[in-house]
Amino acid sequence: MSKISRSDKLAILADAAKYDASCASSGSVKRNSAKSGGIGSTGGMGICHSYAPDGRCISLLKILMTNYCMFDCLYCINRSSSNVRRAAFTVQEIVDLTLDFYKRNYIEGLFLSSGIIRSPDYTMEQLVEVARRLREVHKFGGYIHLKTIPEADPELLRQAGQYADRLSINIELPDDESIARLAPEKDGKLIRRTMDNLGKKVREAKAERKSSRKAPLFAPGGHSTQMIIGADASDDAKILTTSNGLYGSYGLKRVYYSAFSPIPDASSNLPVQAPPLLREHRLYQADWLLRFYGFSVAEIMEGGSAGQLDLTIDPKLAWALQNRAGFPVNINLADKESLLRIPGLGGKGVGKILQARRFTALRLADLERICQSVKKILPFITTADWHPGKQLDSLNLYDRLKPPPEQLSLFGA
């Protein structure tokens, strides 16, 4: 076989990694190189160094170590039965590439994942070695996210947490039955067990750091997971219930939803269609409502039908239209929880309203100055000089509030 260049490998192994949704480089400890004299820093907020035409941020060098894989997960482009071109980086190649990119300010750090080669332990060892060399040999202070292999030795997980800012284990699919069917070598129970173990280690390390500044760090950016949407028959209610459980049980930072994309050389057991991007978007909105707006899964699903979210309007508006009796809300008197439930009003807008109304009874003109768009929220609020009248009861409210159809276009410029 002819030797392929680092650039050719990069093309193959970046292409193979693009189906991972996460590119977050935020939420870790603050760190810089002023003392170490090395390269790299992390702030609270990650930096997006570029954007691809798919609208997604490019923050990390997101690659696979190799796309050779022993496993045959049907939704995955790298499954063993797939015909894609294969390549493998050496540990040192990844270290050099990360540093070359970082020094030119292209990236915040590295997100490294891999197909399983030889054995789960062997693969995990290589991933950990990349992180170790970056940190210990090159004094690299940038962000490192390692994708963890649930089947690997827990000791390797411990080592990974010493070097990485974030660890993640993919839950893959919303239920164990789908995992068994589409990812035959994987085991939903084992994934959950490893996730539980990981969550505990993150929590313990955090608690120890509180009592002693010298306590060792363990994945200070927490852990996250990813779920594939649209590869199995799970409905939105099922997906959100699973996410809610994951947030509650394992202390996850994020659940990423990845709409199943048509992949080259797709398995014929999967639906072939454009990825359900809008559905993915609605799930992210619903996920937000779960985490920051005090909604329960059941409340969110009131706005949908037959276990699916409404694709036409956002889930908060859908919920509000089903619960019109609770509106209009008085902007000047309502508590924070009620303000957060107004469709079209976000956390920042609510914060500004709470501040501004200390000075004066808010009128529409005031709201226009501090909110993104007043038009959307008008039917649901009252102010010192505004009452929506009977429009809340009108039957065509849904049609009036839904976005114009061209916004749904996939390739709209």
Place this chain on the structure above:
Amino acid sequence: MNMMTAPIQGAYRITLASEVDRDGWRDHARRLLQAGIAPEQVTWTVEGRREAGELDLSPSAIFPEQGSDPIAPPVRISKTLLSLINTALLHSNEDRFDLAYRILYRAQSIPGLHRNPADPDMLKLNRHAKAIRRDIHKMHAFVRFRKIGDSAGREQFVAWFEPDHHITQAVAPFFRNRFTGMDWLIVTPGASIAWDGQKLSVGPGGCKDDVPQEDVIEAEWRTYYANIFNPARVKIGAMKSEMPMKYWKNLPEAELIPSLLEQAGTRVEAMVARGQEDMLFEDRMDKPAANLPTSLDQLYTLLEQQTDAPMEKFSDRLVRGIGPDHADLMIIGEQPGDQEDREGRPFVGPAGQLLDRVFEETGIDRQQTFLTNAVKRFKYTQRGKRRLHETPNVGEINYYRWWIEQEIRLVDPRLVVALGATAARSLTGKPVKISRHRGEILSGADGRSILITVHPSYLLRIPDEQGRQVEYAKFVRDLQLANQFVRQERTSR
């Protein structure tokens, strides 16, 4: 602007040392405030602005440069407001110093003014501050260093950047803390900042030509950018709002954006179509005909534009099929050879000449037959001046499968003849043993009639004369069958 109006009686004109002279503004503001001077009576400007075309509004009183009234009331300002002003003063808007003083003045009598986001002055100040935070954030993100060499064991990098506001000095500590282990220089139109491992220094502004125009790693960065992009999820609006086009000219990766977008639609359709085709072989379902090429010309043009086609060891030239747009008989070979590649037409080399002889013998009219190849480009190894044919591998054959499928759909023949293992694999998606399947009309996945036989180049390679004659006879028999079948079909319909 209020600078255009004549100064009112007793107005003060303050000239700051530079656009980023925040200390000067603070000193003056404190003394003006202690003297109880209203914002309407003060005009703020910056050294050098007059040269830049600002109207001269003198005479105006110069406010005492030094000292303050010891019994004057202390100036009160909340930490939050001070830090907000400090940020907003970096804005490029010329009346930012006036705005900041007005707010400071009003804050003395309205405690908590800065907490009222609906106040028009505060609104403006907050917008300024937000623009600065965004500008700083974008500078952190979009500076691109280029390596110029090594010195005393330290790598040296230079970057060119064009911020919207006066933020260059403010971002220096960020770059020092991040790139401590290397020497760097960032040049902007207004100022430059540098780090040598010991100290930060500020220098005059420069221009784009002060910075090298290339870095070898940029090719790899572009490779990464092109490959991390998922063509199935184009969202141009989201990209442009976060990475506005004004930054593109200084981002090495941005030059790829137009071509990536152009190809995205076709790449996805090809993936979806390839997937549907895979299913066809198993379920024989009808596929939806959305956005499929409508003519052979369009098909070949589209194929020529594909950037993900296998190119390693392949000639760039795409050899199109030849024959009537709708032919009853379609013959598919393996790939163009050396001569076909040079002439741009299929079956003109030795194998083509052999095929012509068989056509003559069996009565097949070449002019009425559509001839093409399973793989549309010539794969070869260079040996001195000769280009030696190399068999395409499975991945390469598979790449062209969807295109062959479309080609067949457009030509819509009564019979497809596959010459050799590559063409047979291309039609079935599986390895095919030719000796087992030749000599009979098969029914393809979509119900189309297929005949599989050997490739004429196989006949040319048989070393002994006798063997060659036996195989030649079999090949003639296969093509006779093909011709017969097509005639029957023609008359039966």
